[in-house]
Amino acid sequence: MSDAIWLFGYGSLIYKVDFPYLERRRARLAGWARRFWQGSHDHRGTPDAPGRVVTLVPEASSVCIGMAYRVTPDVFAHLDHREKNGYGREAVTLTLDDGTLIPSLVYVANPGNEAFLGPADEAAIARHIAASRGPSGENSDYLLHLAEALRELGDEDTHVFGIERALRAIGPRPARAE
Numbered sequence: 461m462s463d464a465i466w467l468f469g470y471g472s473l474i475y476k477v478d479f480p481y482l483e484r485r486r487a488r489l490a491g492w493a494r495r496f497w498q499g500s501h502d503h504r505g506t507p508d509a510p511g512r513v514v515t516l517v518p519e520a521s522s523v524c525i526g527m528a529y530r531v532t533p534d535v536f537a538h539l540d541h542r543e544k545n546g547y548g549r550e551a552v553t554l555t556l557d558d559g560t561l562i563p564s565l566v567y568v569a570n571p572g573n574e575a576f577l578g579p580a581d582e583a584a585i586a587r588h589i590a591a592s593r594g595p596s597g598e599n600s601d602y603l604l605h606l607a608e609a610l611r612e613l614g615d616e617d618t619h620v621f622g623i624e625r626a627l628r629a630i631g632p633r634p635a636r637a638e
């Protein structure tokens with residue numbers, strides 16, 4: 461299909477695939493680092509108590525591993541809605557495992573968007589995640605699903621795995637009184 465477009469997923473788009481795609485390939489994006497620096501008002505938190513989710517930040521020495529999907533343009537109506545809390549589409553070039561370079565779109569939440577939270581140390585991010593939840597569920601599930609998906613992709617993301625370790629060290633969340 462000639463008007464099909466590649467989309468790079470590096471966060472929930474790796475493990476929560478609620479959109480149709482024509483083809484899916486492991487891919488890497490050079491010059492960007494995955495960071496839990498974006499607030500979530502609509503999925504893993506609320507406007508009053510935002511959760512923390514990932515965005516990409518430029519970092520010359522980094523390579524972000526993720527999943528590339530070849531999709532038809534109509535899929536973006538759903539994805540733009542899903543990623544509406546501060547993310548915009550950017551054009552990038554991905555590298556597939558066989559070395560092929562492909563033009564792609566990626567959702568990035570830049571500093572300055574209203575939900576952006578910025579850096580914090582791993583223990584603080586883990587505490588924040590442990591305490592947050594939103595309409596899409598527990599913020600900790602977002603982190604744990606992402607860590608698991610990255611392991612399946614053979615990634616060694618020290619940022620995500622460090623926060624995962626810190627979250628597990630906090631222990632299980634106490635049951636809530638309803």
Ligand code: SIN
Pocket residue numbers: 468469470471472473474513514515543567
């Ligand atoms: C992505 O997964 O590519 C964007 C961030 C997210 O939805 O978690």
